[in-house]
Amino acid sequence: MYPFEYQTASSVADAASRLAAHGDAKLLAGGQTMIASMKLRLAQPSHLIDLAGAADMRGIQVSATEVTLGAMSRHAEVARSAAVQKAIPVLAKLAGGIGDRMVRNMGTIGGSVANNDPAADYPAAVLGLNATVRTNKRSIAADDFFLGMYETALAEGEIITSFSFPIPRRGAYMKFKNPASRYALVGVLVAQLADGSVRVAVTGAGPVVFRVPEMEKALTAQFAPEAVAGIKIPADGLNADIHAQADYRAHLITVMAKRAVAAALA
Amino acid sequence: MTVKVSLTVNGKPAAAEVEERTLLVSFIRETLRLTGTHVGCDTAQCGACTIHMDGQAVKSCNILAMQAEGKSITTIEGIASADGTLHPMQEAFRQNHGLQCGFCTPGMVMSAIDMLRHYPHPDEATIRAELDGNLCRCTGYHNIVKAIQAASQASA
Numbered sequence: 215m216y217p218f219e220y221q222t223a224s225s226v227a228d229a230a231s232r233l234a235a236h237g238d239a240k241l242l243a244g245g246q247t248m249i250a251s252m253k254l255r256l257a258q259p260s261h262l263i264d265l266a267g268a269a270d271m272r273g274i275q276v277s278a279t280e281v282t283l284g285a286m287s288r289h290a291e292v293a294r295s296a297a298v299q300k301a302i303p304v305l306a307k308l309a310g311g312i313g314d315r316m317v318r319n320m321g322t323i324g325g326s327v328a329n330n331d332p333a334a335d336y337p338a339a340v341l342g343l344n345a346t347v348r349t350n351k352r353s354i355a356a357d358d359f360f361l362g363m364y365e366t367a368l369a370e371g372e373i374i375t376s377f378s379f380p381i382p383r384r385g386a387y388m389k390f391k392n393p394a395s396r397y398a399l400v401g402v403l404v405a406q407l408a409d410g411s412v413r414v415a416v417t418g419a420g421p422v423v424f425r426v427p428e429m430e431k432a433l434t435a436q437f438a439p440e441a442v443a444g445i446k447i448p449a450d451g452l453n454a455d456i457h458a459q460a461d462y463r464a465h466l467i468t469v470m471a472k473r474a475v476a477a478a479l480a
Numbered sequence: 481m482t483v484k485v486s487l488t489v490n491g492k493p494a495a496a497e498v499e500e501r502t503l504l505v506s507f508i509r510e511t512l513r514l515t516g517t518h519v520g521c522d523t524a525q526c527g528a529c530t531i532h533m534d535g536q537a538v539k540s541c542n543i544l545a546m547q548a549e550g551k552s553i554t555t556i557e558g559i560a561s562a563d564g565t566l567h568p569m570q571e572a573f574r575q576n577h578g579l580q581c582g583f584c585t586p587g588m589v590m591s592a593i594d595m596l597r598h599y600p601h602p603d604e605a606t607i608r609a610e611l612d613g614n615l616c617r618c619t620g621y622h623n624i625v626k627a628i629q630a631a632s633q634a635s636a
């Protein structure tokens with residue numbers, strides 16, 4: 215790891231001014247991705263600004279219509295929150311399936327979504343549940359947030375402060391885990407939103423999380439596993455690596471979507 | 481540049497000047513010379529470096545020492561009683577032959593103690609799922625699972 219200067223931020227505003235003061239400064243949330251990339255010398259920040267003390271980035275609020283998660287909510291906090299379990303069970307369950315217990319005790323939703331790993335779980339929740347990403351500058355709709363591999367709509371120096379998830383009628387997430395890394399080989403989140411519209415978000419399969427309009431249409435007409443069983447996803451452009459070929463991932467999308475619909479109905 | 485880090489380790493205050501890039505596990509092993517916490521992979525995969533920070537199990541190879549500033553940490557050296565009586569989880573690992581070479585054991589024990597805080601009476605499937613973050617190259621896990629089950633019954 216290259217040397218850097220460590221600083222702590224007491225609030226979002228404090229973090230923003232520290233970021234602005236140093237060109238090569240980076241934010242540190244749980245560090246579960248950041249520290250590994252610094253060890254590998256893939257990241258070389260001059261300053262590391264720890265957000266753990268920023269009280270205005272914490273907290274979970276549940277209203278009649280939405281769940282708001284502070285960007286510094288740890289995966290374990292979301293998984294264990296009785297209020298989240300009740301309002302959006304799929305969100306708590308997804309958080310409880312990230313990595314392992316020790317990673318969940320440190321990792322945060324803000325760090326995960328900002329990092330936008332192609333195989334991360336939270337991007338599927340943000341896109342599939344039609345969440346809004348709130349930053350220190352603006353609100354960004356999920357459909358406009360995830361741009362490409364590790365690429366998001368966040369501008370230089372922009373900080374995610376919280377996420378608002380509208381409470382859906384039902385939803386489920388099915389993850390086919392890579393047994394070594396625990397990341398998603400393919401993960402599919404299916405949700406029927408409050409207005410009856412359906413979203414299908416896929417992570418792990420492509421360079422970035424994406425929706426499947428054909429499945430959404432079929433499920434809007436009939437919310438049942440059979441509705442998606444016959445929908446084949448083309449393998450073009452999907453990830454291929456030592457863990458799985460593109461056509462295998464394409465096949466898994468349909469299988470996981472079917473299972474997610476069944477689980478959402480259960 | 482160096483900075484001062486102060487925290488509580490196994491109930492006692494500890495402070496030192498460290499480089500800012502110092503990992504918590506290096507601080508524990510090299511500065512404090514508490515070498516019971518092991519480094520198996522250094523990539524947050526194996527769980528051998530698991531300790532408790534403010535009562536939560538974390539992987540100390542993937543945390544900066546500065547992230548533990550002001551916090552209370554517990555390592556494998558801090559769980560037995562002052563008179564040397566083993567912690568019930570350590571005793572259960574001993575009784576059930578839950579270790580062979582012992583390299584993964586400190587992390588297994590720290591992780592298992594954290595597990596029982598959240599699942600006081602886990603079934604076998606829960607134990608196996610919750611041990612996701614701890615790898616053992618020797619035992620095949622059977623006796624580790626048995627040990628955790630025994631410890632959960634001992635504390636019933």
Ligand SMILES: Cc1cc2nc3c(=O)[nH]c(=O)nc-3n(C[C@H](O)[C@H](O)[C@H](O)COP(=O)(O)OP(=O)(O)OC[C@H]3O[C@@H](n4cnc5c(N)ncnc54)[C@H](O)[C@@H]3O)c2cc1C
Binds near residue numbers: 372374
């Ligand atoms: C062994 C292991 C297994 C894992 N398995 C999974 C898995 O199965 N599924 C999964 O989804 N993830 C997995 N992860 C990743 C984990 O979820 C990380 O916690 C997450 O990707 C990063 O969150 P963090 O809080 O640790 O962020 P950090 O590592 O601290 O930061 C990540 C990046 O986001 C930036 N950032 C952080 N917070 C903000 C913010 N509020 N605004 C703007 N930018 C910000 C940082 O500058 C940095 O570039 C795993 C990690 C490990 C070590």
Ligand code: FES
Binds near residue numbers: 521530541542
């Ligand atoms: S040494 Fe920390 S997880 Fe392997």
Ligand code: FES
Binds near residue numbers: 616617618
């Ligand atoms: S006992 Fe040898 S690695 Fe687990």
